[in-house]
Amino acid sequence: MKILCVCGLGQGSSLILRMNVENVLRGMGVQADVEHTDVSSASSTKADYIVTNRELAESLTNASAKIIIVNNYFDVEEIKKALKENLS
């Protein structure tokens, strides 16, 4: 399973999101390949899921990946809830 964490520039915020997602997945016992990138590159990167905020999700409507919305990249509870609800 490949998960892409996306922010505007792909430098700081998406990396923090990625680290938090990796921690949550470890807690859930789920194995996944988690990467981070910017919204520009994300639309051409293959992935099963994309985690990003509501605003950037609007630019990613063409992506084949399933979009998971997380608005606060360091709210671990929000990330946990979003991943539990959306990962099959």
Add this chain to the structure above:
Amino acid sequence: MEVIKWIADNVFGTPAILLGFIVLLGLLLQKKTLSQVISGTFKAVIGFLIISAGANVIIGSLGVFEPLWKEVFGLKAQKLSGFLGQDKFNAEFGSAVTLAMTLGFLINVLLARFTKLKYIYLTGHMMFWTTTIFAGIIVHEAGDVPYWKLVAVLSVIMGLYWTVQPALTQPFMRKITGNDNIALGHTSASVSLLAAILGKYLGNKENDSEKIKLPKGLEFLRDSNVITALTMGALFVIGAAIVLFKDTPGARELVASAGNQNFIVYAIVQSFTFAGGIAVVLMGVRMFIGEIVPAFNGIATKLVPGAKPALDCPIVYPYAPNAVILGFVGAFAGALLWLVVLGNTVAYVFVPTMIVLFFHGATAGVFGNATGGVRGALIGGFITSTVVAWGQFIMVRYLISSTIPDTAMWAADSDMFIIGPLIKLLAGVLF
């Protein structure tokens, strides 16, 4: 003896290899699987080498931008030359920079553990750029510096900066976020603090930016590739158009340099090349920081539980999204003003990098709005453009001209510009 010299040349002297070892150690400490250790280490090293490749693309197009606008302002045309450049600087000093980042991070952790300043700086890409720029200033000032002395001095400077800066912005962060859980770890701290202070005296706190309605449909501005290409495209085309109408020998020479291609088309391609170069560098930084920061974070959480993470500036944007736009507008308008002023007064061609102007202007906008409403946000943006424009001029011409002015032109920003002269002073004293 020979073993030590071999290690000195091939490990510590070769930044890509040293970086590989640091990341390898970090991955092993995190108890990653063998496949993760291999892929992580390789990605970090490749990412670092990609930065140099991208930097050369940027220099190529800046080498057209600068003479173009020098001709527009009627200044003596000088080819961008006489400096090391990011590529060669990385090759020679990259390992000192990487080692200083690591040791500086450890100093940050120690300071967080043993003082009241419980902040861990986790904005990896800014750690890289700030350390690189400061190294560039030191080498420009002091010339041939001993490796270990450079690493030691840089580590202490960075460790102190990464611990103290989040503490300085925290009072305003508490106001903006309504809690004390996260801190700001970003080089926009200086202009943000200025914005907050000026907002208090010159702004109107009651007129909060979030009460007004701003037009939608500006989503494409979110894409940094698009906005960089757009602004640079506009500047290149305007510059090219002016030069085409000028009939000076300098102008004719510039037009001839485009060969068979129409000069305007040539200029457009150059502006997109600039944006492309930045995209490449950012990808390289993303890859290598993506491996280093999780390792750093793992160490920090073990040694300083309960420390506050100091994070990238977009963390404040959701709290005042209109202030973000106002701050950027203020910065953009100010940048155009200063571009013309700097060209006509001190004969410097300012490179208005949208990335810096957006992120710093936006953060300053949020801080300015917190104390001074709409006026505070706009003032914050304008202050940002002032610091960035004049700061870039001073740094490129006086502080870093023989080492990495190419990097300073697009990647150096607020805190680096403000602290830069202090670094130059320290370099003069210590080396």
